[in-house]
Amino acid sequence: MSAKFPLELDQVLVQRKGKVLLGPLDLSLKKNGVTIILGPNGSGKTTLLRAMHGIERINGGRITWAQEDPAKHAFVFQSPVVLRRTVAQNLAFPLQLLNVPRAETEAAVAHWLTRIGLSGKSETAATRLSGGERQKLAIARALIRKPDVLFLDEPCANLDGYATREIETILGETAEAGTRLVMATHDMGQARRLADDIVFMLNGKVHETGAAEAVIARPQTEELSAFLKGDIVV
């Protein structure tokens, strides 16, 4: 359970070049569970996640954490950022920034290398990893600081079923261990498997939100029911 939650968004607005990208929207994320953000391309999922993480400037409203501590946030980007270093050095990086003692860092790196199945590639240049391996690396690097909250922006886009399952296993264990997950996805199956809550975005606004089971079984809006059926929503 994370002490940082609940997280309240109050009339949050993101504008760029005179165009409204997000909001104004209200949203409340409760203490526990996995929140899945759904919505068509361009609906504002990435912008919403970045705003919550505090890396997207907001032009109005406020975002209130129960407890503010930026070092306890982590983010996995839609296209994973990989440092031009070895796999092991990528994992060590967030801890080195915090001046964590060397022995502790090495132990954490070894732990995560095993966990993501890359022990054999610890000295490989991370830029040479496959898409799925990069994504696992990015997730492990985000988790190595033991964050209270992990934001993920479509971590399984472009991955095959096997890699997706591996990642979902790690995410499931992470949620189990008490890290709050907030994740955007296009994959309805994944939403069904992981979600406790669903936030459905459309045109920069929260179109519908609620507990996953209820929302999936009985969507209240036409757009969400079309989206769940796999129809094209415009």
Next chain:
Amino acid sequence: MIDILDGLKAAFWLVISFDAELWEISLRSLRVTLSALIIASLIAIPLGTYLAVQRFRYRRFAISLINALMGLPPVVIGLLVYIALSRSGPFGVLNLLFTPTAMIIAQVIIITPVIASIAHQAMRELWAEYHDLLISLNTTKWQRIVTLIRDGRRNLLTAALAGFGRAIGEVGAIMIVGGNIDHVTRVLTTAIALETGKGDFALALALGFVLIGIAIVVNLAIHTLSRTEREGRW
């Protein structure tokens, strides 16, 4: 034709016999240029990186200024340094004119913009790649600069080598501020100009061989570095 052949033979002999004068001039060239390179790199690399990472009011202006300085003819820089260091100039009291120090000053002014410009370009690309991650990990400005310099070190070395190549082959400015004094400020390029004028092709050619050798080594190094960079081996 016979002259040139004889000259080539004599030159070859001078090189392989480690002729004292040739040796002295070559070493002075290296010493002056390496000193200039170190000073210029210490200014240009942090400057280029800072310009890539930090947004401030006159950033565009600073970048344009560097690019403009890069286009200044070295002879003109030599002339300006000469005026500044001449007895009646603002720095006349330092008595630096016609010393290796004066040549180093001129070279620093010539190559700092070159190195800064190439470094800035490379760092800007790397920053675009790393931006989201470094912001997300809540890094300090200093940590960002250090990370970029570390991971972009091959590109930075390439920038420095380009500066070195420019400095070691420069003749106009060096001639003006150094005066090409025997045993004091005579370097490869100025010696070649002088010996050619005197008709001593053997020494001129031998000096030319050394200069070409240095240029080849530098270019090979740049080539190798940029290839290891592209292929993600480090």
